Amino acid sequence: MLLKKAVRIFIISIIFFHAGYCKVYKGNDGSGVFTLLPSERWLYGNASAVFLFDKEKKLDIQKASLLPESEWIHSKHNTAFGILETTLWYRLDVKTNVDVENWVLSLDTPSMSRIEFYVQDPITNTYTKKLGGRKVSLEELAYPNRYPVFPFFLPKGKTVRLFLKVETESATLLPLRFFTDKDFDKFDRLTSFISGAYYGAMILLLMYNLVLYFSTKDRLFLFYCIYLFCFAFFIFNSNNQWLPLVDFSQNTFIIMLGPVFSLLSTIAATIFTWVFLFPEKENTRIKKLLKFSILMDTLALLSMFFLSIVDHIRIANIVPMFGIIIITMAAILRFREGFIGAKYFLIAWSFLIVSVMLFILMNLGFIDYSSFISYSPMYGSLFEGVFLSLGIGDRINRLKKEREEARQALLESQKKALEEEKRINLSISRFVPNQFLEILKRKSILEVMRGDSVEREMTILFSDIRNFTRLSESNHARDVFLLLNEYMERLGPAIAKHGGFIDKYIGDAIMALFPGGPADAIHASIAMKKEVDEMRHHLTGEFQLEAGFGIHHGSVMLGTVGESNRLDTTVIGDTVNLASRLEGLTKNFGIPILASDTVRKNIDENDDLQFREIDSVIVKGKTKPVVIYEVLDADTHEIREAKNGSYPVFYQGMHHYKMRNFQISLELFQECINACPEDNAAHSYAKRAKEFLENPPPEDWSGFLKL
Template sequence: MKKFNLVKMLMIGLLAGKTAAAATSPIDWGTGTKQLNLGSSMDFYKDETGEASLATVRKLPDSAFASADKANLGFFVKPVWLRFRFTPTAERLMLRHDYAMTDYVTLYEPGKNGYDENTQGDMIDFARRDVKHRLVSFWITPRSTDWYYIRLQTKGSVNLAFTLADATQALESDHVSQYFLGMFFGTIAVMFFYNFFLFFSLREPAYLFYCCYIGSFAILAGTLNGISYQLLWPASPWLQNRAFSIFAGSAMSFGIIFAMLFLNLKQLSRPLYLAAHAVGAAGTGVALSAFVLDPGTSVRIANVLGIPWVLALLSSAVLAWWRDYKPARYFLAAWIVMLAGTVVFTLTTRGVLPPNPFFVNAMLVGSALEVILLSLALADRINVLKKDKERIQQQALDKQKRLTDAYSRFFPRRMLELLDRDSVEQVTLGDATERDMTVLFADIRGFTTLSEKMTPRDSFKFLNSYLKRMSPIIRAHDGFIDKFMGDGIMALFPENSESALKAAITMQQTVRKYNHHRMKSGYDPIRIGIGIHKGALMLGTVGEQERMDGTVISDAVNLASRIESLTKKFDADVLISESVFHDLADPTVYMTRVIARVKVKGKEQPVTVLQVFDGMPDYQIEMLDKTRGAFERGFLSFHERRFADAQAMFRQVIEINPGDSVADMYLEKARYFELIGSTKPLAGAP
């Protein structure tokens, strides 16, 4: 019997070979590769018999496999086998399955004594995952050329999307997705609690069913993205396997009841009212079916029911809007957006569309906008009743806002917040608070020489053109501008040093784009130097009763200014102090090198200053990165008065990067100190 099954599978493989591609080439994880989508680097084989073992699959000819370019196979309950191979590498890599609803994902990794088997997925306790992540992930170290095999089996849609990343990229690549999910669930939470409180205030049932709908949909979205399994029921594969049907059915049922109440569908159209009732009852049936039917069957029913559900909602909204029910305009827009997202997501699960990030998250995008629009529709009902009163209040608020905006141009809103004041009117002379903040100084190089070529009016135009590009960057990174000092900017970042450094990098990148515009217009390009330091400071108001100003005072401000001045000496774009470096969440994300030690008044130990490469042109970053190790060894030798060793290191740097003026400067200083036989400690910048 086993021999017959093997022959049967070989025949299926040969028939599939008529359209299958040749075996994929080995994955060459070369230098500089950070992340790879494995679609075109994998083959797949559909086990129509459901009986193939690893040994059987390994014996199949190449013609039995097809390229995994099409990452979604739709519904297929039998196993699907994937294979890929490597040019050997010793680097530790993470293999991640980019679909959260696969029942079983089994990795067969070649080892010293055959293949090591590792099974994870929705039907395995979350605690047993090697990597505690919402998506199934494996650590691998491909040291041989043998094939890797993956066996997928699920009762829902079969998704072949896998991503390979190195250790660093694996930790960073999920940030965008996490931010996106955070914003989505944050929107749901805000809308849920806002409308839930309105329900208790107004006792309007529509608000309650709206909250039930978006609550069900939020859990459904978490199920689709693996978050629900990770956070809500990590020890219940049974519930994870049925959660889609339970919460999809609940969302459809609550959503249709909300529509009937909001649109007063019983009076609007009797046939539509009865149809909506039927769809709502079917949604409840889908949710209950998850407890009695096979999960795969429930999932298929839920997918099919989604179409009449959306049609019932859309037809009701169109009819209400046609009859001039004004709140229906938001309601209709909400379901059109939801329809677009649902259609794209459904086509993706069916394998019609490729599972790229937008398509996979299309339902989340559509539902987030839908939730907001539905909340606006509910609010519009109240707005219609209070229109006249709110118009008068709005006029007063608009006037106050204009005054506040006018004041804020001279006194930053963030400074008001830090002083615990609601408006400028509450600020008095002497208000002050002590805080740890990050201070950023930015200055245009050679502005005096540049301004000599311009009239005073042209200088103002140039400065305003430059500042209107820099200021929004600072605000976008949670900072605020304390002062404009001619061509200089002094900005404060209350939250963390990371925001200040990201702002500085973006400012440098923006200046490069600005220079393209200037050169096209016949103007000389500009450069700016940025210095950043974090420390304790006093923030408050100074002056007298007729004229006061908000400012900050401390040694930290003076040191930040001094660090900025060193950018001219070292021909550097961005310099940071060691306090900024140590405040970064992950300093290794940024490319830096130690460049100086600055003697500070009142402190025994000098402050270490680092140069940041990020934000510079790519070719400069590449050259500085190549020589970073040699430069820092030379820097250490220099400050330990081993001047011969320092010269050797700095010469090595200059041979690779002749344009490194800092290395050249240290080389000359090392020669000088070796010549005079200096033995005194070297503290401070050379």
């Protein structure tokens, strides 16, 4: 029932498009002169044309223009003449009653060998010659297009006579289609888009089935890929899609590829049908017919090496019809036998056979030209590919089910071993982070070897409790451990929540890595500071819990170090050292979070984070200073606003400080302190400026901190 509905819908669509969009009468006023109308996409002039066959090929434009009317045959809408090897003359008188003077004659027939277009000059009655066709070089074409396209000039109210001299050795289709030059440009872009979409869809189907073949090693997908490629290339070559990119006008071999790939497509389709419909190895009559069809197509393919181009075209249009019939019979037989995949196959195949049969009948001249039928193999093959994928999917599901049943017993026996391994890995991950293993590209700790290492860009965060030594000296060791564990318990989740992981604990210090980038580290440090602030409010005694955070981004080396019986993971590099030094500088400035300039530069503008330049430092062994920033988001909204408001003054203060103008800088920093008493960086600079006023720095003092 589903098959009948699909075929019925497809046939009705063809009739609709053929009847509604092939307006051969449009523009014909019955006077024998074809009237051109603008903005009409389906303007065919064949009903007004006359033609004749020049079998001896003796006529030229002078002789043709002088022939009496009795020599010419009225077209009667004929646009499909069948497969010919002759010269065909077409004549048409055109006029227009609109102001548009630039027109285009387009022939939806990319297979014509050579077309000479002659347009009459309405004043001198002389004829201008233009060339089109597949065997005409790109330089000689009147318009660079895969179809023969001829621009011409038509004054309003004038009648102009057009001649077409067509040399053909293939299926002769001559739909005379008229556009204004602007409308043709739009239509050409539309058809190019449709063609591109078709080839894109076919490539996607091809790639999808190639992936399935390499995944399953099922030869069915390989044969289907071969069929898709052959058919798509047949359409591509037949439509002369090489132009205007590649000029194969003088290459007879390329022209021969159309008939060759027509037969190759039939052979590939037959083999695919064989494998798809008959997965078992039993031999039946219908399988013998399929073999015979393949043999006949192969012999027809070999015969092309000894025949003319016209014979190639005849063979390519006639011989595949036998293969189509055999494939259809095989699908119907398997459907009646209850083979589930045959239902999808018949639905898919019905789209293709209807479109291909109509296309062949049009090429052979049994039915007139239709734009829809001309493109129907493209539509049919696309629909076929979609529905056939359902059939292939059904086959895959059945194979998966069989394999799943076979795997189920094995999975059950491995379940306990896997659960045990998970428990072990979970325990190990508390000592060696899983993220570290991922960076080293190791699936488990068992694969990690001494010396394994990898270099990559990463953000390093160091945090440390200030005055921890005093805390340890003034409290019992057990109480210190309890405080440290609560501290780590609070800060660890804040790191993990923002995409980081802890590399190691160094006493009261935490070293964390952020593969995702600096923004994650900044957000984590802000969250960690909030946790520290909350802990401080709940602590009793004189100790004020505070922590500093230093963040730097750059290249690091991650790996394992140690000896054969004891290994540890570590991260080394200048980036690690500078992050640690920045954490130390937080005490000097009284700032909770300091970040380097590489952190600032690698944060996206969309991240709503605020920074304030604090100083520049020179790392030991380096000459280029590193700019360091305070992360203002760690402050309250009021303090942040105050610091932002006084930043121009703060910046001037830093400038005068480095220029040894300590009195001016002291006054500027004092102004910042008045604006924001909580500005610890301004307090730090003011204190140093006072000290330098009393004891000036040495002559080689550069104003930069040295780490």
